[in-house]
Amino acid sequence: MGFFLVLKAEVKRTMIISRRYWFATLTALFVACIMFTVFFYGFFSGIGTGMAGLAIDKALGLIIGIFAFSMVGMFSTGLAGMARSGELEQVYMSPHGLITNFMARSTVSTILSIVTWTVILSFMSASLQRASSNESPSNPQTVQAATVDGATNTTTPPANASTLPSTAGTGKLHADPLPVSVLFLLTYFSMTGFGFMIGGLVLVFKQVGQIAVLLRFAMMAIAWTASDALYNHHIILQALAHTIPVTDAAICLKLVLLKGIGNDVFTHPSFFYLILNVAVWTPIGLAIFKAMENWARGKGTLGAF
Amino acid sequence: MSSAAAVELCDADKIFHTHHFFQKHEETQKRRIYYKKTVHAVNHVTFDIRPGEILGLLGRNGAGKTTMVKMISGLVKPNSGKVIVDGLDVETKRLKVLRKIGVVLEGTRTVIWPLTPMENLSYFGNLRDVKGKILKERSKELLDFIGLTDKMNVEVRKLSRGQKQRLAICIALITDPPVLLLDEPTTGLDVQSSRAIKDKVIEMTRQRGKCVLVTTHDMNTAQELCDRIAIVHEGKLAACKRTEDLLEVFSDQTYHLRLDRVPDLAPLTAIPGVLSAAALNDDEGIGISVQLVADEAQRSSALYAVVASLERAGVVLRAINHAQQNLEDVFLRITNTDTKSGKSS
Numbered sequence: 001m002g003f004f005l006v007l008k009a010e011v012k013r014t015m016i017i018s019r020r021y022w023f024a025t026l027t028a029l030f031v032a033c034i035m036f037t038v039f040f041y042g043f044f045s046g047i048g049t050g051m052a053g054l055a056i057d058k059a060l061g062l063i064i065g066i067f068a069f070s071m072v073g074m075f076s077t078g079l080a081g082m083a084r085s086g087e088l089e090q091v092y093m094s095p096h097g098l099i100t101n102f103m104a105r106s107t108v109s110t111i112l113s114i115v116t117w118t119v120i121l122s123f124m125s126a127s128l129q130r131a132s133s134n135e136s137p138s139n140p141q142t143v144q145a146a147t148v149d150g151a152t153n154t155t156t157p158p159a160n161a162s163t164l165p166s167t168a169g170t171g172k173l174h175a176d177p178l179p180v181s182v183l184f185l186l187t188y189f190s191m192t193g194f195g196f197m198i199g200g201l202v203l204v205f206k207q208v209g210q211i212a213v214l215l216r217f218a219m220m221a222i223a224w225t226a227s228d229a230l231y232n233h234h235i236i237l238q239a240l241a242h243t244i245p246v247t248d249a250a251i252c253l254k255l256v257l258l259k260g261i262g263n264d265v266f267t268h269p270s271f272f273y274l275i276l277n278v279a280v281w282t283p284i285g286l287a288i289f290k291a292m293e294n295w296a297r298g299k300g301t302l303g304a305f
Numbered sequence: 306m307s308s309a310a311a312v313e314l315c316d317a318d319k320i321f322h323t324h325h326f327f328q329k330h331e332e333t334q335k336r337r338i339y340y341k342k343t344v345h346a347v348n349h350v351t352f353d354i355r356p357g358e359i360l361g362l363l364g365r366n367g368a369g370k371t372t373m374v375k376m377i378s379g380l381v382k383p384n385s386g387k388v389i390v391d392g393l394d395v396e397t398k399r400l401k402v403l404r405k406i407g408v409v410l411e412g413t414r415t416v417i418w419p420l421t422p423m424e425n426l427s428y429f430g431n432l433r434d435v436k437g438k439i440l441k442e443r444s445k446e447l448l449d450f451i452g453l454t455d456k457m458n459v460e461v462r463k464l465s466r467g468q469k470q471r472l473a474i475c476i477a478l479i480t481d482p483p484v485l486l487l488d489e490p491t492t493g494l495d496v497q498s499s500r501a502i503k504d505k506v507i508e509m510t511r512q513r514g515k516c517v518l519v520t521t522h523d524m525n526t527a528q529e530l531c532d533r534i535a536i537v538h539e540g541k542l543a544a545c546k547r548t549e550d551l552l553e554v555f556s557d558q559t560y561h562l563r564l565d566r567v568p569d570l571a572p573l574t575a576i577p578g579v580l581s582a583a584a585l586n587d588d589e590g591i592g593i594s595v596q597l598v599a600d601e602a603q604r605s606s607a608l609y610a611v612v613a614s615l616e617r618a619g620v621v622l623r624a625i626n627h628a629q630q631n632l633e634d635v636f637l638r639i640t641n642t643d644t645k646s647g648k649s650s
């Protein structure tokens with residue numbers, strides 16, 4: 001119950017701020033759009049047309065990476081900043097507790113990043129489609145529609161996802177509602193579980209924030225390059241990669257959204273590892289966070305110290 | 306008796322340990338690979354606050370006031386001892402206790418800057434389960450009470466520091482809690498702003514029967530605002546008395562003797578019962594100030610002896626006055642004797 005109250009308050013606050021500073025919001029979005037598009041346009045034209053599939057693959061990897069990056073960021077530098085400014089103590093004194101609060105915050109930021117990336121990806125896909133249109137005529141709306149469906153189909157089941165015009169090989173997104181929504185939820189939970197663990201450590205050991213910066217970049221790189229080619233690597237490397245929650249999430253999402261393996265993903269080993277990640281990271285993360293919260297109370301580091 | 310108290314600290318104790326790597330040691334100024342520092346921030350403190358009362362915690366920076374406030378609000382866990390709010394133990398019933406207290410901690414970042422006061426109140430109200438019509442009415446009422454109605458829809462970042470502080474008090478009051486904790490509410494504010502805050506706190510305590518804890522390092526604030534004052538020194542309570550009583554404690558011990566000249570002070574300080582003697586030279590004339598012991602019989606004979614000694618020296622005695630004390634003197638005296646006794650023990 002408390003979660004929804006906090007969620008409502010957070011959503012309201014975020015809406016007010018982005019509306020009040022609409023100019024800043026828009027410019028930030030615009031700059032991100034341009035950078036992303038220029039980056040991929042360069043990449044795309046470098047390797048020649050007809051490779052939009054690869055470009056979209058990398059784009060998706062990057063987006064998942066950025067999501068992981070900002071999620072861990074929220075729990076590391078974000079949390080440390082809140083402790084410094086006194087906001088953390090304020091939140092701690094709300095009768096719902098830190099965990100509920102941070103759950104709500106991470107939900108809001110997830111929704112926000114999904115919305116943002118939908119906009120950016122559609123912008124990008126529009127230009128990609130135009131660039132490759134002489135080779136295979138396509139609907140510039142495809143990726144946008146697919147992404148919107150994929151992103152929001154937890155609430156609105158897409159009617160047109162399966163009836164999208166086929167643009168196979170040029171980066172069509174297969175937004176199968178069931179696997180995509182399951183994968184989104186699992187990704188969210190494994191990431192928050194992991195985030196809570198980092199957050200708990202940051203509460204007591206402020207230096208963890210610096211280590212987390214490395215971790216954030218590592219996660220971004222992993223998500224960017226992750227593919228099921230991982231299974232050809234050395235066993236130790238595999239094990240290491242599987243412990244990082246973003247790896248299998250990225251592999252699964254890429255398989256479903258890009259290769260269109262649909263429900264087959266549920267039998268893929270990476271799906272198993274993703275479940276394992278959720279099953280391990282969520283309880284561990286919450287337990288560590290709870291313990292560290294208590295410890296931080298003893299050390300007085302919920303505030304600036 | 307104790308059940309009537311809204312807030313109780315029973316023998317609360319807090320020791321902080323901090324670990325330092327590759328830093329200069331504070332005392333020796335030598336760089337160490339590692340050293341550990343221990344601060345006894347709150348040293349076995351016991352006090353209570355009753356409903357309808359303003360208790361002031363007066364102490365220097367680093368005395369441990371904020372730590373006490375944080376212990377009551379559950380932000381810091383005491384090493385030992387109990388903190389009880391409205392009959393509930395903060396350790397075991399923290400979330401319930403949070404519904405009974407409003408806290409304003411130091412700093413202005415406790416309010417959200419890009420939002421307006423009204424939006425701040427609704428955000429924090431929502432976080433604390435206040436919603437709908439009650440929230441709206443109470444927000445309006447509070448802003449009106451504190452005098453921010455005209456700034457209701459102005460972003461907080463455009464408000465002055467005093468206005469932000471007043472808003473923080475409103476936010477703390479949004480759940481209408483019986484207990485209000487204010488950590489340094491007037492520090493860094495101009496005279497008018499701090500005046501306004503003091504007036505409102507007093508008004509609120511009297512009208513609504515709230516129980517208020519105020520920390521400050523400013524004697525005047527404490528003297529004007531508080532019904533009772535606890536002097537905190539190095540984590541210990543050096544005194545905890547009604548404001549008038551506290552002022553009286555020492556006021557009957559210092560006497561100003563107006564004379565025609567300043568006599569030799571050495572024979573005076575030799576008199577048993579005289580703690581100190583100092584020359585006076587202010588707009589009321591010249592003379593001496595003598596500080597006598599607290600014990601009444603001893604003080605009386607000491608005073609006779611002082612007068613006799615002055616007479617023997619042939620000094621003209623014009624007047625003997627009770628020295629009017631302000632809290633600053635009291636505070637300095639208490640904390641000084643405290644450090645002395647602390648060092649000798």
Ligand SMILES: Nc1ncnc2c1ncn2[C@@H]1O[C@H](COP(=O)(O)OP(=O)(O)O)[C@@H](O)[C@H]1O
Nearest residue numbers: 299300305321344346366367368369370371372
């Ligand atoms: N979280 C903490 N860790 C270590 N030392 C602390 C912590 N919080 C406070 N202290 C120390 O405890 C003492 C009391 O601090 P504080 O309660 O903030 O004093 P005041 O509010 O009276 O100025 C100070 O010496 C301070 O350095």
Ligand SMILES: [Mg+2]
Nearest residue numbers: 370371411489
């Ligand atoms: Mg303080």
